[in-house]
Amino acid sequence: MDPKQERALLRRARNDPQALRALYDHYFPKVYAYTSYRVGRVQDAEDIVADVFLTAVDKLDMFRWRGEGSFAAWLFRIARNRVSDFYRRGRGSEEGVALEDLPCLASSALLPADAIARKERFAHLRRLIDTLSPRRREVILLRFFGGLRNKEIAALLELDERTVASHLCRGLRDLHRQYVDEEKREVPHEQGV
Amino acid sequence: MSKEYELTEQDRMLLEEIEESLADGEGREEGALHGLGVRLASTVPRADDAFRERLASRLVARMQQRTAHEADEEVTGRRGARRWFPLGRLLAQIPSPATGLGWAVTALILCLFFGTVTYAVVPAVSRLFQLEDGLQHVEQADLVQELDLSQTMHGVTVTLERAYADANRIVVDYTVKHPDDQRYEASRLTLTDADGNVFPRTVGWGASGRSDLFGIELPEGEGNYVNSFDAASVKGAPAELDLRLAMELREFVLPTDTPGTSVGSSSAPAEPAEPMVVELEPMPQGDVVGTFAFDFSVPFIPGRVVEVDQTVETAGVAMRLERVVVTPSEARAYLRFDPPTEVETSWTSIVTLRAPDDRKTRGDFYAVADDSPVHVYGFPAPLHERQGEWTLKVTELVGTELVPPYEQVRLAGPWEFRFRVP
Numbered sequence: 001m002d003p004k005q006e007r008a009l010l011r012r013a014r015n016d017p018q019a020l021r022a023l024y025d026h027y028f029p030k031v032y033a034y035t036s037y038r039v040g041r042v043q044d045a046e047d048i049v050a051d052v053f054l055t056a057v058d059k060l061d062m063f064r065w066r067g068e069g070s071f072a073a074w075l076f077r078i079a080r081n082r083v084s085d086f087y088r089r090g091r092g093s094e095e096g097v098a099l100e101d102l103p104c105l106a107s108s109a110l111l112p113a114d115a116i117a118r119k120e121r122f123a124h125l126r127r128l129i130d131t132l133s134p135r136r137r138e139v140i141l142l143r144f145f146g147g148l149r150n151k152e153i154a155a156l157l158e159l160d161e162r163t164v165a166s167h168l169c170r171g172l173r174d175l176h177r178q179y180v181d182e183e184k185r186e187v188p189h190e191q192g193v
Numbered sequence: 194m195s196k197e198y199e200l201t202e203q204d205r206m207l208l209e210e211i212e213e214s215l216a217d218g219e220g221r222e223e224g225a226l227h228g229l230g231v232r233l234a235s236t237v238p239r240a241d242d243a244f245r246e247r248l249a250s251r252l253v254a255r256m257q258q259r260t261a262h263e264a265d266e267e268v269t270g271r272r273g274a275r276r277w278f279p280l281g282r283l284l285a286q287i288p289s290p291a292t293g294l295g296w297a298v299t300a301l302i303l304c305l306f307f308g309t310v311t312y313a314v315v316p317a318v319s320r321l322f323q324l325e326d327g328l329q330h331v332e333q334a335d336l337v338q339e340l341d342l343s344q345t346m347h348g349v350t351v352t353l354e355r356a357y358a359d360a361n362r363i364v365v366d367y368t369v370k371h372p373d374d375q376r377y378e379a380s381r382l383t384l385t386d387a388d389g390n391v392f393p394r395t396v397g398w399g400a401s402g403r404s405d406l407f408g409i410e411l412p413e414g415e416g417n418y419v420n421s422f423d424a425a426s427v428k429g430a431p432a433e434l435d436l437r438l439a440m441e442l443r444e445f446v447l448p449t450d451t452p453g454t455s456v457g458s459s460s461a462p463a464e465p466a467e468p469m470v471v472e473l474e475p476m477p478q479g480d481v482v483g484t485f486a487f488d489f490s491v492p493f494i495p496g497r498v499v500e501v502d503q504t505v506e507t508a509g510v511a512m513r514l515e516r517v518v519v520t521p522s523e524a525r526a527y528l529r530f531d532p533p534t535e536v537e538t539s540w541t542s543i544v545t546l547r548a549p550d551d552r553k554t555r556g557d558f559y560a561v562a563d564d565s566p567v568h569v570y571g572f573p574a575p576l577h578e579r580q581g582e583w584t585l586k587v588t589e590l591v592g593t594e595l596v597p598p599y600e601q602v603r604l605a606g607p608w609e610f611r612f613r614v615p
Binding site for chain 2: 014144165176179
């Protein structure tokens with residue numbers, strides 16, 4: 001979203017439903033995707049996403065524009081805090097989410113049409129991402145699923161932009177390594193069947 | 194930046210590929226590094242449309258609810274509604290005058306729930322009603338009207354136990370009984386007369402379950418509450434008042450975290466963009482049980498009005514004690530002062546009252562900050578028979594600026610008034 005447009009929407013969003021809706025439409029998919037990867041289950045993701053946006057509406061007065069990306073960073077800070085709360089209260093399980101509880105994927109030509117297969121792909125990727133260090137995992141999730149730019153991630157995580165880029169590259173390499181290793185491990189398994 | 198995070202040429206190429214893959218979503222070689230980036234970018238979870246729309250509706254409703262609430266408060270402010278500061282100086286510290294009463298009552302109730310002072314356990318209703326000397330006196334003098342009016346909704350019974358009225362205040366005492374473990378609170382408590390005039394609430398307290406602070410232990414599923422309303426608007430000296438007490442009863446919900454200060458691990462910074470701003474938020478609200486309303490009559494006891502009209506100037510601030518109104522339950526002082534300040538400031542002060550033959554120097558129990566420069570201080574004590582020279586002393590003025598950063602201003606006195614009560 002164009003920063004000028006975003007700033008204008010933010011000024012109006014306090015009491016203009018259309019402005020609020022425009023911001024919501026832009027950020028909802030990103031917050032939802034990020035949260036889904038962090039918590040796994042659809043129901044948990046929905047609860048947290050609802051809480052994030054309701055909190056944002058309530059606290060909009062407290063938001064201070066600090067240039068491009070500042071709102072995204074502010075909104076995702078709320079989301080990260082809510083996810084942290086979720087795990088701190090012991091409501092989250094890092095593993096063992098049933099397939100039917102996983103979210104649907106947006107679609108892609110790269111993935112099979114079968115919804116179950118897509119969900120398996122989601123679960124697989126989520127497992128791999130969970131093997132990364134917390135910082136790299138966060139950068140990968142914010143970049144690929146939160147749709148944040150490096151500059152916005154840097155503002156959110158209070159890092160230098162180049163450090164974010166570095167985490168992104170190395171996180172992706174770690175992930176790739178895991179991916180290749182798993183494929184190698186799967187070959188003898190498949191042969192044995 | 195440390196060397197650890199320096200980008201290599203390979204990194205830069207990878208970043209470009211990532212940007213490309215995120216931009217067009219097209220895949221290349223399966224299994225290659227950039228292919229993984231594409232795969233990640235193409236496995237974005239998608240929300241259920243119905244959920245997305247439901248949440249959008251909730252957000253708009255929340256926004257409109259807040260806007261309407263603010264507009265309502267603005268109108269109330271323009272009409273000159275009073276801002277109440279129960280327990281005076283304690284709450285004068287809170288820079289949230291628009292919600293002062295709500296916070297005060299809530300804070301007080303929470304104090305009572307979680308208090309740790311130990312008293313002997315006595316019957317609950319008496320102990321609560323006798324929290325201060327004034328009500329203790331009127332109860333012992335048999336000036337309190339027993340009512341025993343009950344209403345039940347959804348299994349929750351509210352009983353208006355008794356009431357008392359004089360020229361300074363009207364006090365009601367009610368209990369809430371419920372079959373479950375859920376606590377309840379009156380979120381909108383209003384007292385009106387037969388003409389619909391509203392009596393503002395000044396202070397309230399209550400307890401549910403066991404309160405060590407009051408030394409009471411209520412039966413399980415029962416709460417007892419006492420609320421005091423300002424009766425200064427009663428005209429003349431009617432024999433009794435015809436009143437209606439209405440309350441919206443809600444489930445009492447404790448907050449799960451502290452907004453603005455909570456949250457996350459050390460890697461998760463606080464949400465507000467301005468870390469120095471501490472915003473007090475309303476307590477979370479539970480489901481509404483219903484609106485209970487009681488019509489009742491209570492004898493009215495007129496007060497003695499002492500027109501003092503003395504002015505004392507200290508620290509460049511002229512303060513006038515206009516009058517004192519004495520009733521069996523309370524003495525009340527009307528002070529006029531308006532210290533010059535650069536920004537809008539809410540003032541209260543530290544005030545004591547000494548009456549002849551009274552063993553105690555009384556501190557104000559609550560204060561009222563009006564939009565006008567008249568400030569009202571209540572001393573709930575049986576002083577109506579004390580004749581002779583009284584002394585009212587304002588030791589300090591305490592102001593809280595009503596704009597961020599809510600600086601506190603203190604002006605040292607004293608402003609001392611001596612006057613005769615016939």
